[in-house]
Amino acid sequence: MTRPIAPREVRIRRALEHLRNGSTDEFESISPFGPEEFTSPEIAATDRAIFARVPSIIAHSSELPEPNDFITHQMPRNKVIVARQADGGVKAFVNLCRHRGALLEERDRGRCRIFSCAYHRWSYNTDGTLRAITRDRTFGDIDRSAQGLVELPCEERHGFVWIVDEATAEIDVAAWLGPEMDEIMAGYHLGDLVCVRGEAFDEPVNWKIMQDAFLDGYHIQYAHPNTAGKIVHTNIMAMEDFGRHCRFVAPRKSIDRWLDEDPGDHSLAKHVIETHFLLPCHTLLRQPDHFQLLTFRPHPKEPGRSQMEMRLMVPRQRDSGMEMDTWTRLWDKNWQILLAVLHQEDFPLLRSSQSGMESANAGPMLLGRNEIANQIFHRELRKLVTDNQ
């Protein structure tokens, strides 16, 4: 059943009401959890298995603008190459030579006509077909069509490239997003934006501890008193729960001028941040003038490690009405602020959280009713894990 999508201004007024009352949307119950969620090798394996069945985002489309552009990436289960095709589509492959298994492409990104293996120099076209076997007269006859790169399910939608991290799976991003989130993302025209900055961080922290921190509206004034805490209100969320993904509005402090005054028909859009949780591992933030995508991937082996990726998607310079150097300076500055908050505030806190969880007697812990986005994340993960068994 499709749930109605409330107009933005209605959702913002609900957040404003919460601010006036010192309330927030709440989850139905307090949820206990144990440290093994973040430390157990068995649970880590079950988490990785989720990525074999559901799509997650590997790039913004603008990271692969031209045919033969590629990126490589470590997913939870496979090392992956994504390549833009001659026809404008994208394909994803396991980054591994089908001769004797050397890593095929070592660079993070680039443009090339062929992938050429460093070991015995077999080569592959960017559509994954085997192009040449060196010294093929002595190698022996093989069915070349069977030795192309192993393809992974891949789809481009809403300006992102999505993959399922399992060769035998199928992909249907619209079905995965569901009618509400698919419509919401379509309305953002994210494909018209450009990914102006992107970076990956390997952290000694379980991916769920990381994801939890970036769905958390409860920590802002305490962990970020001089940065985000000055800009965004703490512990106020107006939530839309779509039963897999969700979206919530959090008021910025600039909304305070409307605390005692009725905003009437004024648009309050510039006074909020809208956060989207895209199961299994993304936080998509809609800021007044840009989007930010945060991705949290389980490490292929270790429960206590993960990779976070941060991407900044902004209007292209030619669409922005800004001079090139103003545009560049604006997003540079924005990016530097984001990096500083991550490295100086969030990461140290989360690293010590992970090492705390590894105490032999860490004991049971709690997610409160106010931690509603985290509650939805864990509720939906539990469903995915149960479905898998």
Ligand code: FES
């Ligand atoms: S392993 Fe790649 S050519 Fe031999």
Ligand SMILES: [Fe+2]
């Ligand atoms: Fe934070």
